[in-house]
Amino acid sequence: MTVFANPVLPGMYPDPSVCRVGDTFYLANSSFEYFPGLPLHSSTDLVTWTPVGHAVDRPGQARLLDLAGVPDSGGLYAPTLRHHDGVFFLACTVVGGAADASFLLTATDPAGPWSDPVFLEGARGIDPTIFFHEGRAWWAGCRLVEPGAYPAQTEIWLRELDPVAGRLFGQEHILWNGAVTGAVWAEGPHLYAHDGWIHLLAAEGGTERNHAVSVARSRSVTGPYVGNPGNPVLSHRQLGATARVQNVGHADLVEAGDGSWWALALGVRVRAGGHVLGRETFLAPVAWESGWPVFNPGAGRLGERGSTPFTSADAPTPAELHDTFPPGPLAAHWLGVRGPVPGAHTSAAGLHLEAPAPPPASTAPAGPTPTSALQPVTGTPAAFLGYRLRHPDVRAGIHLVLPHPGVTTGLALRQSGDFGLRLELAHAPAGWAATAIARADGVDTVLGRVPIGPVATGSVLDLTAELSAAGVEFAVSVTGETRVIALTDAALLTTERAGGFVGTLVGPFVSGEPGHPVTVTAFDYVPLP
Template sequence: MKRKRFTNPVIPGFYPDPSVCRADDDFYLVASSFEFFPGVPIFHSRDLVHWRQIGHILDRPSQLNLDGVADSRGIYAPTIRHHDGIFYLITTLARQGEERDIHANFVCTAKDPAGPWSDPLWIDGAPGIDPSLFFDDDGRVWCHGNMRPDSPAWRFHRVIWLQEIDLSAMRLVGPRYVIADAADYADRWGQGFCNAFEAPHLYKKDNWYYLLIAAGGTGWAHAMYVFRSRSITGPYESHPQNPVMTHRHLPKETSPIHCPGHGDFIETKTGQWWVFFLATRPYAGYHNYLGRESFLAPVAWEGGWPLVSPGTDRIERSYPFPDLKEHRFPAEPETDDFDRQTLGFSWYFLRTPRERWWSLTERPGYLRLRARPQTLCEQAHPSFVARRVRHLSFSASCEMEFSPSGEGEEAGMVLYKSSRAYFRLVLSRRDGKKALCLVKRLLQDDSDSEIARVFVDSSCLFLRIDTSGRRFRFSWSRDNRRWKVLDATYDVSCLSQVVCGGFTGISVGVFAGSNGRQTGSVADFDWFRYRGAHNW
């Protein structure tokens, strides 16, 4: 009988740096959330392939201060582990500094992975980023992460450190060990391929300790490396086939998957091993605009070493299903009618909310946004509610009621990559009249620029942003049947990571603002619909 197969990515959209743990028959996965709030989305699965979001770990403003955090800073590379009935989350809060970023590492705990989770327990003296926890069978717990050495041999020279941690006091104890140093391998593999040793995770199998790391940066040179030792503190020997996974040897123009790396192994009850990792799906050449997504590949063991995607030298789009009973969840509805009192888990804000500018109860059945002075180009917290774009071809639309009372007030839809790259399709007031405007800011722009305008006589409009071929398209309608396309389309590459940089993909959502002015205007959204046309 032919085995059922699954298709990557198993969690589409920018859910990068996946970490996974098992509790009996259940699996839980977390991903980086950067400058968005709530922080650290958490997913549940019974078969490793089908996942349902069950919440966020950092869902209270008291847990996560993202005030003033720059683009692609915030929460980096969380690790989730389960031990003796307790779930542990360890991660990094990154902020921009004058010379280099400032990092602080912390732990949150919970008995139920759906929450509530504790407030952050900060780990004094834990350097660098990408911390992880390892629970040894002798009862000791080890914290490990990456850090910049005191005297780096080159700009991106990093090492992997290890130190015992007392979780009851939440402090590091005993000596600190360096268990992997990029400088030791620069001559063998090339300095560029040894950049940024990071994302360490430790495992134990057959009395060997295995260290999995990422290196090469998160772009084309990205790769996963494995080392092993009989002692947790080392010395560690390198896998004879390192890197155990990379796509940097494949042609950029024809490879359907780019940049695999930053992985986490998981063993099922049946003894199968798998690895979750980030990768990207290129579109329009080497460009990708969905960001780094969560992929899954099988792992085999041979001669005491793990082999990723055995039998092939690459990550595949499709693999045979794990040796687990398939468990599907109900499909997420395409349309959010805003008929609940809280937003669904797919929605998020830009940075931590410090006031209540949105409501699902002031006008039941509508999402109401209060127009505020904060703009999208600031490192602030604007009135913007967004969700990830998760498909290469998509359509997002909404019904909005808004009456701008003054110049500069606006509300509508936003396609957002960063504070320096976005589109706004908004109803505003221009020269005393209502106008639907398409405004862009792209990386080469010093300011926002209006690229299309049409005067309208209605305060109730239907808006749509979608893809047509390899271009973003912006449309509007008075009746949700006859749509008019604005005479301005843009190649999708304009919001790609290659062009814009950063660690996130694109978001689409609804927005209300007053461009620096105080106002009492509100925008009401009756529904929001997101449809993904296809994944590849």
């Protein structure tokens, strides 16, 4: 038996999709504009999740998916992970590029290598799923009804899939519009066979406070589907604004080897009316009653704690991280915005991060360009590497070598290109200074500035950000002396204020003159009691 506390996968790991191969469960999550994309984990107990890689981890894949052209909270949405005849299949959509497009990736090992994306003609909409049943393969997705009976009305549609050729064929079938008339965005469909029925699980209500999970069933894959009279079968929307966990929905089911069933769903942990960590992965047991799935029987909502009857083959991932950036490939927990960070590399001295050159005016795209596509952290092009915030109370910091005076560097808490907080180190005629800055709606506001006096070239400085119920406190340490720069609330880091679908990343950035890399000797992440 393994005892767990929800969420089982904390931090920005939304839209969970799970499958089982033997005694091992595999999990995929959305990654939006971040690279590497579509993180994958494995577990033998549904509680202890070990990273195994990313399905999109090559620059060539990022180019084919046009990640460079997606806006904030665009990119890779709601994957579905399935396994059939020795092959892993991953269906997903890239949103916000030249055109929304659904694609298929395959691998024989979830650790990779994964194939280049195969785009499916006719796969309109988002949130595709794959269903293997009785020797046939099916592809279902979600799209807006045109014209809809009400705004944001969607439909779940289905066609047969040739998984080898990567194409859809045959008649299209409209399966469902969701459980509640007027509820927006029936999405995230998944199909399962159980006890002679085909069950269609879907999210609806939008991925905010009204998010929910509903289910319908049919004797045939192609329908007709009839909704459960008890819908929605999982939601926290009825709990009100004081609930600790909210926005619950977008679930996937998996049957364990012992015949038990489990659900992984997304939810958010709320503090002071908002959430900064993004949508996280939660676990719940599922029972079958009168031919319908019942989530967390006797409670009907996600539990704060629980247990599974399985044991783990892996040690839990340490909550703390002390990354000294050893020589070799950059650790996979570091994310870039819309692709790999050019020039970022490691050596015996640590991480080397260089400011990018501004794009030539002649290559600027025609028409409006999202500010964040060219300005991921600051008001000028910046190189940024981010680590997911996974705890509501945490201290994160970098140790960096005093840089060249022509660059600005520091520690950023990135919610989007237009919203975030940062502590930056810059050189002015009066000397070096550390400045705390809030960025809201694309506009920077100085929260506090402290000159740090004469500092010898090659000195190592510590820049820290501490997140707690009090807000975010920025501090700088030089030659053993620590000075607090500013204390501000964390509202700019919440989805409720910034919008979008992602959580907060923390990590180093650099902007200014190219050709002068900044050396970060270590990164520390320490959860607070």
